[in-house]
Amino acid sequence: MSKVAQPIRxxxxxxxxxxxxFMQPSMAAGTDPGGTRAGTSVLNQxxxxxxxxxxxxxxxxxxxxxxxxxxxxxxxxxxxxxxDLLVAERSLDYNSASTAVVVPGQTGAVLAWTVTNEGNExxxxxxxxxxxxxxxxxxxxNFDATAPAIFVDVNGNDLYDPLVDVATHVDELDINQxxxxxxxxxxxxxxxxxxxxxxxxxxxxxxxxxxxxxxxxIATDDRxxxxxxxxxxxxxxxxxxxNYAGDGVLDGIHSSEDAFEVKSAVLSVxxxxxxxxxxxxxxxxVCPVGAIPKAIPGAVVEYVVTLxxxxxxxxxxxxxxxxxxSSEMGGATPSLAFVSDQYGAAGDIRLxxxxxxxxxxxxxxTEEIDGDDGQFIANVLNVINxxxxxxxxxxxxxxxxxx
Numbered sequence: 001m002s003k004v005a006q007p008i009r010x011x012x013x014x015x016x017x018x019x020x021x022f023m024q025p026s027m028a029a030g031t032d033p034g035g036t037r038a039g040t041s042v043l044n045q046x047x048x049x050x051x052x053x054x055x056x057x058x059x060x061x062x063x064x065x066x067x068x069x070x071x072x073x074x075x076x077x078x079x080x081x082x083x084d085l086l087v088a089e090r091s092l093d094y095n096s097a098s099t100a101v102v103v104p105g106q107t108g109a110v111l112a113w114t115v116t117n118e119g120n121e122x123x124x125x126x127x128x129x130x131x132x133x134x135x136x137x138x139x140x141x142n143f144d145a146t147a148p149a150i151f152v153d154v155n156g157n158d159l160y161d162p163l164v165d166v167a168t169h170v171d172e173l174d175i176n177q178x179x180x181x182x183x184x185x186x187x188x189x190x191x192x193x194x195x196x197x198x199x200x201x202x203x204x205x206x207x208x209x210x211x212x213x214x215x216x217x218i219a220t221d222d223r224x225x226x227x228x229x230x231x232x233x234x235x236x237x238x239x240x241x242x243n244y245a246g247d248g249v250l251d252g253i254h255s256s257e258d259a260f261e262v263k264s265a266v267l268s269v270x271x272x273x274x275x276x277x278x279x280x281x282x283x284x285x286v287c288p289v290g291a292i293p294k295a296i297p298g299a300v301v302e303y304v305v306t307l308x309x310x311x312x313x314x315x316x317x318x319x320x321x322x323x324x325x326s327s328e329m330g331g332a333t334p335s336l337a338f339v340s341d342q343y344g345a346a347g348d349i350r351l352x353x354x355x356x357x358x359x360x361x362x363x364x365x366t367e368e369i370d371g372d373d374g375q376f377i378a379n380v381l382n383v384i385n386x387x388x389x390x391x392x393x394x395x396x397x398x399x400x401x402x403x
Contacts, residue, residue: 037175038081038121039232043074077229083205083218084118084237085125087256090158090180094137094196094261098160098182101263101314105189109145110160111258113201115170116178119237124206124215125170127152129183132200134243136257141198145185145260148199153180160184169214170203183258193264193313200244202255205236218252265309265316265388271323276300276399297402300339305396309388311356319386321396328400329379336400338376340367349374349398351383356391 036042046062064075090112095102098110115125131144151160152167160182170179183199207215222233240249247255277285278299285300287293295301305323309316328336343350347364351374354360365374365383373385376398383396 035082035120035175036079038079038119040079041076041230042079043076045072045074078232079120080222080227080233080235082120082235082237083123083221083252085123085203085205085252085254086114086116086118086239087201087203087241087254088114088116089136089256089258090114091258094139094259096160096182096258097158099260102187102260103314104187104191104262104264106187108160108162109185109187109260111183111185111199111201111260112158112160113181113183113256113258114178115173115181115203117173117175119205120175121208122172122174123208125173125203126206126214126217127168127170127181127201127203129199129201130246132198132244132257134200134257135196135198135259136243137259137261139194139196139198139259139261141196141259143188143191143195143197145187145197145199148183148185150201151182151184153182156180169206171214172208172211185260187260187262191262191264193262193266193310195262196259198257198259200241200246200255200257202244202246202253205238205252221250221252223250263314265390266313267316267388268308268310270306272304272306274302274304276302295402299402300342300399301336301402302342302397302399306393307386307388307396308393309390311391313390315387315389317387319384319388319394321381321383321386321394323381323396323398324379325381325400326379334403337403338367338379339399339401342399343397348376349381349383349396351386352395352397353386354393354395356389 048060050057061072063072091097096110096112102109117123127150129148129150133141135141150168151165152170154165154167155161158180165182173179181201183201204217206217218234221236223235227233236250236252238250238252238254241247241255243257244255247253275293275295277287278293278296281287281291281293293299305321307321325336328334340348344364348367349365351363351365352360365372367376369375374383381398386394388394
């Protein structure tokens with residue numbers, strides 16, 4: 001049955017003319033910016049004014065049926081339920097506000113979407129996430145995160161709070177309201193800079209009305225059945241994400257993709273050696289112009305360990321540069337001996353930090369365990385607390401003597 005006003009019934013007119021007026025609709029409930037709420041009763045009556053022999057007569061109201069015995073009643077219909085939702089990726093880029101950078105071995109990495117109720121009734125929404133090969137930002141998906149889990153933003157700050165955001169379904173979301181949904185997962189330690197793990201978040205409309213409990217999924221609507229004037233029928237009104245096969249048009253499901261992108265430091269280490277002097281070519285350790293010292297016993301050799309962090313990645317922090325020379329300096333007949341006081345006034349080790357942008361900074365360190373970040377103890381050289389941002393370089397130099 002179509003939801004239209006019933007025919008107007010008018011008392012017999014003897015003479016004169018008719019004036020037809022319609023009364024304003026009467027709502028059993030108010031309207032909402034998202035549309036008139038499902039279950040709202042819409043009532044109205046038409047009114048006919050007329051005269052007989054130029055004398056105004058009592059207006060006649062329309063009736064909702066042709067039965068005069070049940071009184072003159074307004075025409076009524078009930079607004080049906082529009083089931084509509086929108087899922088959207090929050091950050092418009094890889095990762096999320098909770099996890100701006102994802103690194104190998106990270107636990108609790110976060111992706112974030114919003115789920116918006118675009119229907120005309122308060123609803124629950126069931127949410128789930130799946131690994132997908134489609135990267136919405138144009139990269140190539142090449143791994144899956146581990147232990148993925150879905151949580152809903154309970155306190156509304158759009159950041160994942162592990163002790164607060166423990167809900168696993170969207171509960172009692174009102175018309176035109178949105179909520180953030182998180183995917184929390186771990187990044188395998190073996191991943192490299194630029195690796196991508198893409199995920200799709202799917203939300204399905206569900207019955208609302210019981211706060212705290214997940215309502216049953218609404219799998220079908222009532223488009224194929226007859227309409228009832230005073231009943232509430234369901235109508236799916238959602239769109240389709242064509243990148244995901246599980247999301248069709250007008251099925252009560254909507255989805256959107258997001259992705260983790262690993263940002264790691266890409267470190268490379270080189271070690272070089274050069275002859276500084278030998279006792280015959282460079283007497284007293286001073287080489288004449290044009291002299292070419294050789295690696296003979298008594299010669300001083302400089303080792304340089306060069307560490308670089310590739311551009312475009314993450315900063316590498318708490319770096320320890322270590323060089324174990326035990327096999328060359330230990331035993332009954334060592335081939336090398338560490339040479340002290342080769343840098344500055346009393347520097348035994350030299351650290352040169354070269355930022356990607358800016359000028360190099362030199363620090364001359366002692367071999368003892370003291371307040372600086374260098375030491376040479378038990379034939380092992382260590383330089384600690386080095387930080388390299390993307391594109392930075394560090395050179396560690398020290399000298400030995402050939403025995």
